[in-house]
Amino acid sequence: MSGLTHEIDPREFDSPEFQSNPFPLYQRLRDHHPLFRDRFHNRWIISRYEDVNAAFQNNESFDRAMYQPDGPYVFGSSHVFGPNILEYGNSDRHRWLRNVVAGQFVGQGLVSFIPFVEQIAGELVERCSGEGEVELVQQFSNQFPIRVISNILGLPRADEEKFVVWYQALIAGLGFGGEHLARGIAARNEMWQYLEPLVADRLAHTKDDLLSKLCLAELDGVRMNMDEVKGFIALLLAAGGDTTDKAIANMWYHMLYTRPDQFEDVKKDPELWDNVFSEMMRFDPVVHVQSRFTTREVEMHGRVIPERAQVILSLGAGNRDERVFKNPDVFDIHREDLHMGRENRSARYKSDKQGHLGFGVGQHFCMGYAMARQEAVIACTRMMEVMKNPRPKFATHEGITSPNIDSGGFRSPRELWIQFDK
């Protein structure tokens, strides 16, 4: 074979083959192009675990936002959500905004919401367990995390069906153009109108909810303006509703189709759902790529990335790096080289095991990581309690797919039918 076989045509990243199975290309990147210059899309791609992990932690060289003379570069979400924290790079303002909500999602505040997560999971499982079969994506996953986040915000439970529609429109608007974008913006406008009296209410009568916290938080005596509050809520509803829904579907897909043998272990010991979550986040997480911009020249693998260049941190590729994980292409909930519990933003663990990169690492580490794990594990455990002997309805499945891996690479099954004993 000639050396040319290792060459990568950047158009492969746009191919249906890559979108349904990106892993062979990831392997070629890691082995032959650990720093890949993609001239076609005008970006650089890094793919080895150590490189991706280091870039996530290198705030001096890599920033989430690219700065223009008149302010930060538009990251690509404010046209749908309104002004929001994703638009801020490694700045003090980003840190401050994150701290406004961090106590609720990361720290001690999370514990107080667990009974409520249990309650919502129970209600929904009850609702879709009557027929002896369930289409997990539409009937359960899309319904569940959005109800949790809207309640943490303090939005009325009576309006939950509205939020279910809105968050999906927002996310689709973010990932696609055309009519999806138009629908996303329409949903945003509708949502903003809906939120206005609620925000006014919280400014007048503070409650013990996240909405009040957002309205009243002050940095040096200054609050967020109305648009910033509404933009933050739109982001929290979309981000809180999405990705966890897809994560739940991915966990079930891998149990039903990839490792039915290990599913037997989980049936005997439901605490293993925690391991299923960790291994899913390594093996095929919902999000495969994060984007950064260089703030200065960066030398890597004998080459130099110029300043102000876009760099794709391919965490989906890093998670399959055989330099870190043994038999990386095997889904194994008992693997000994992966940290199985709650993730650390620092990527450091007392056990000296390695964590997956599925939530990112460092400054822009997923805000909702602990919530996502709690929700997913509680939902799966609850389903197993009620839906006895769960099994796939169809012998074959098209697999986990990505309609557009370039736009963030949200990967999950389109639908997933599960049968069970009533």
Next chain:
Amino acid sequence: MKVVIDKERCMMSGECCYNHPWLFAFGDDDFPVVQSVEITSEQQRKEARQSVQVCPSGAISVIG
């Protein structure tokens, strides 16, 4: 006001170092270390209390 970290309880989440870098930094052993700064302003006191709230393992406490 003084901030202390219980290394036994600490799970190395890194939340303190990333949220309040003026107050915490990773030490050589990868555990967080409290920086030697005077906590004087109201904003600093607020952030110190915030770090207690956000620590997932409950390893941080504030004295005074």
